[in-house]
Amino acid sequence: FSASVSVSTPSVSSSTPLSPFPSIAGSPVPPPAPIPLYFAQDVDENSSRQAVNSWFESFIDSTSYFQRDPNDASTCVIPAFNASIKLKGTELPLKYELEIHGANEEDFGMLCAKLFESQQSDDILQQKKINNQFLRQIVRNHFQNMKPHTGYEASQSSNYDLIDTILDNEKIESLVANGYVHFDTDILTTPVQFQNLSNILKSKTSQDNQIRSDTVTFINRNDAIQCGIEEQYNLLMGMADYLNRKFDWSRLDSGFAPLAPATKAAPLTNPANIQIASYALGEFYVAHSDNLLIQTSDGSGESLTRSNYRRFTVILYCSDDWHVQRDGGALRIYPNTVDFTDPSIAKQNNLPYEDVTPKNGKLLIFDSRLVHSVEHVLSSTKERLAMTIWISRPEDSGVSVDIWDEEAGKVDWYRMF
Ligand SMILES: O=C(O)CCC(=O)C(=O)O
Numbered sequence: 001f002s003a004s005v006s007v008s009t010p011s012v013s014s015s016t017p018l019s020p021f022p023s024i025a026g027s028p029v030p031p032p033a034p035i036p037l038y039f040a041q042d043v044d045e046n047s048s049r050q051a052v053n054s055w056f057e058s059f060i061d062s063t064s065y066f067q068r069d070p071n072d073a074s075t076c077v078i079p080a081f082n083a084s085i086k087l088k089g090t091e092l093p094l095k096y097e098l099e100i101h102g103a104n105e106e107d108f109g110m111l112c113a114k115l116f117e118s119q120q121s122d123d124i125l126q127q128k129k130i131n132n133q134f135l136r137q138i139v140r141n142h143f144q145n146m147k148p149h150t151g152y153e154a155s156q157s158s159n160y161d162l163i164d165t166i167l168d169n170e171k172i173e174s175l176v177a178n179g180y181v182h183f184d185t186d187i188l189t190t191p192v193q194f195q196n197l198s199n200i201l202k203s204k205t206s207q208d209n210q211i212r213s214d215t216v217t218f219i220n221r222n223d224a225i226q227c228g229i230e231e232q233y234n235l236l237m238g239m240a241d242y243l244n245r246k247f248d249w250s251r252l253d254s255g256f257a258p259l260a261p262a263t264k265a266a267p268l269t270n271p272a273n274i275q276i277a278s279y280a281l282g283e284f285y286v287a288h289s290d291n292l293l294i295q296t297s298d299g300s301g302e303s304l305t306r307s308n309y310r311r312f313t314v315i316l317y318c319s320d321d322w323h324v325q326r327d328g329g330a331l332r333i334y335p336n337t338v339d340f341t342d343p344s345i346a347k348q349n350n351l352p353y354e355d356v357t358p359k360n361g362k363l364l365i366f367d368s369r370l371v372h373s374v375e376h377v378l379s380s381t382k383e384r385l386a387m388t389i390w391i392s393r394p395e396d397s398g399v400s401v402d403i404w405d406e407e408a409g410k411v412d413w414y415r416m417f
Pocket residue numbers: 277285290315330331358372373374386388
């Protein structure tokens with residue numbers, strides 16, 4: 001096989017992959033240009049088209065965070081990142097290209113790793129000459145320019161001091177010992193801020209309402225400023241950096257290989273956007289883990305992998321005068337459930353839990369792997385509103401440790417091939 005490699009220039013798509021929320025004021029932020037990821041070329045074989053399509057399907061199925069776009073079989077949507085991946089093929093000559101739309105830097109890293117993983121496990125695809133060369137170069141260029149982690153900029157602001165006024169070593173030790181900690185803060189969301197957030201949610205992303213019936217969106221710093229919630233945003237944005245500085249997380253695990261942009265010294269990282277979620281009367285989220293342990297079995301035996309890179313979930317609640325007995329909506333957390341592969345067991349077996357009241361100013365930090373649910377909201381007049389950030393610890397993802405270059409102190413992407 002000796003097909004020449006043609007690299008296409010990224011084109012900005014005119015239609016946005018997932019409807020971004022409208023800006024409250026000013027002009028909307030244009031979506032980032034899609035990133036072409038890799039390229040397959042084959043001259044004549046129908047079977048290659050089939051192989052690529054079936055690989056793409058299995059890629060979408062590889063984690064519950066990826067979903068089929070109901071309107072476009074060649075698109076995989078990733079609601080949690082406001083991102084999507086499009087498989088583009090042309091006839092004669094038959095060529096394939098993947099484009100990532102809308103992912104931020106850290107998420108891009110995760111998507112690349114997922115692609116590598118799924119590609120490596122598929123011999124058929126390798127035989128079909130997927131162009132590793134091209135993928136390798138893009139990933140390398142991308143990570144070369146990367147900052148230590150995306151929370152880095154936030155750490156250069158006053159966020160550390162802000163968080164230091166509400167978190168202390170005792171709370172961090174409690175988080176380490178129990179897997180979660182929650183307490184009241186005086187970072188309250190005002191009625192005006194609440195209304196701004198509620199408005200930004202109006203262009204909601206659709207959810208599978210068998211699993212969760214709430215309304216969610218992700219907002220960036222500009223949106224946060226427009227909603228007047230910069231303080232809350234900074235609190236969540238600075239949390240990974242704060243925890244990195246306050247605790248030696250390598251104490252808990254050994255032999256980890258941080259995936260860029262994490263480093264050994266700063267293993268926790270965070271994306272630059274936060275989730276806003278709203279639950280109204282009757283809405284809920286069944287028992288789940290934000291980073292589920294997934295058991296797969298193939299010819300060579302069973303294997304366990306995590307569904308993503310999340311390590312801590314940090315939630316700041318916003319609803320005034322909330323009482324779970326009257327208003328429902330408790331965040332129910334089940335201790336010691338990080339290794340569950342079926343979260344529904346926690347409820348079925350009546351395992352012990354703690355109910356956290358989602359009231360204005362309450363901050364909850366928990367190990368994302370723990371099983372938790374949002375109980376049905378009973379209030380017919382009030383919205384249960386929360387702001388969430390997921391802090392990642394990439395080395396827990398199941399990404400192979402043999403790509404970690406001990407001497408250089410960073411991931412060696414070349415070892416992936
Ligand atoms: O809003 C909450 O209390 C938790 C929501 C949740 O579990 C999630 O979004 O994953």
